Amino acid sequence: MILGALPPVARRLHTLADALVVDVTTHPDGRAVLTVRGELVHGCTDTLAKTLAQLPPGVRRIDLRMAEVRFMDTAGLEFLAALHEHGRRHLVPVTATGWTGQPLRILELAGLDTTDPLNPATGEPADGPVDGPPDGPVDGSPGGPDPGLTDPAPAAFSAVAAERAERLTQLQQEVEQLRRAIASRPVIDQARGILMAAHVCTAQQAWDILRVASQRSNTKLRTVAAAVTEGARPGGTPPPEEIRTALRTAVALTTSGTTAPPAP
Template identity: 60%
Template sequence: MASTASRPLTRRTHILVDTLVIDVRREADGRAVLTPRGELVHGCAGILSRALAGVSPGSPRIDLDMARVTFMDTAALQFLDTLDAYGRRHAVPVTATGWTGQPRRILELAGLDTTDPLNPAERPARPRSTPPVSSMVAAERTEQLLLLRQELDQLREALTTRPVIDQARGILMAAHGCTSRQAWDILREVSQRSNTKLRAVAAMITTGTQPDAPPPPEEIRTALRVAIESRRL
């Protein structure tokens, strides 16, 4: 008979609400590993609270692997606050690592540590003898910062106008078999190509599905067609 001590003590719990799933696993050393999958949007903090409620009280630490989070808006800050508050309340170390893609860019823009925003590493002071950054690199960084700011502005707008945007994303997902993230990217590209606010684009797409509704303007239809074809949906 195999010894139970040699087997990892694992327990998986799946909590699903909207676009976020959190997998809870207990390792052999007792620590809890949480793996969120999906999007950190409105309601994500509540999902995390319910996942944490299923963690064994004796867990010596809580580690979150964020590598499978594909999208987040400003609701992610409440998600991190909930995790941090849990760690302080139970006197348990907590980490949130593995950030990639769009979530990592948002952390950069927000000035948070992209390795672990709850446990930021101290950045070494830059030596005075270090030569100045070339104008080409500085220009590239400025352009990247502007793009990130534009993306954050769109995220803030999406947060306040989420219902109509969610409807438009659902329509695109049903019509073209794309993912939630792909639908968001399509809406954003159409907004940029047509120089139209994201909410207005979403409203036109949503209204266009109603009986006897007029089609969206030509520039919106053209931008939508290009955005969809570029992803070969």
């Protein structure tokens, strides 16, 4: 298929918070260069989708320049997955190169190619031919390729994609755990302060009280901390009986210096 020359064009698309900026430049040879700046966080895939939708007809190759991306979380991996899917659906080679800093480290943790995570270990190189195979026989054989032979690249690429999807899920779970930990930190610190004031103990002892009470009541530590904080508030609800009992035991064990026995 012969494509007409594309007029040079440059556009910039911003997210609402300007966390991500994509400069798009197309060239007469059908190549689109996307220079990505900012952060690959929540919403970046939507920005990418809008950018790709606005590319002019006839684009035969998409090259992303990632050197100015300063931060990414698991949304950045979804960004890459969307790029790969776009290239697959439109039969257009897509590259994403120039990674540095923290985003480069995320690619390493995800087990992706840090030079170009969109270039699978198997299959055609990113700078390979754009057009499909020529019509007619291949290698001079009268009937073309042997119909009994199958191309192993799709199956191999599917295996790579499945592995990446699994790693993406693991990273998403880790990020969610970190978010929960960050969200629960203030209430834990408040509970430690309350225990330090109530029992004249150190910050470490207050932490040990929460930890032991959590173990003995079989309750998450942040739930114990929330109960302590709520109980200390004027008009607040006292902790449930099992947490109160566990707290009394934890205070006695911790402030006396006794090693806490395992919870029954």
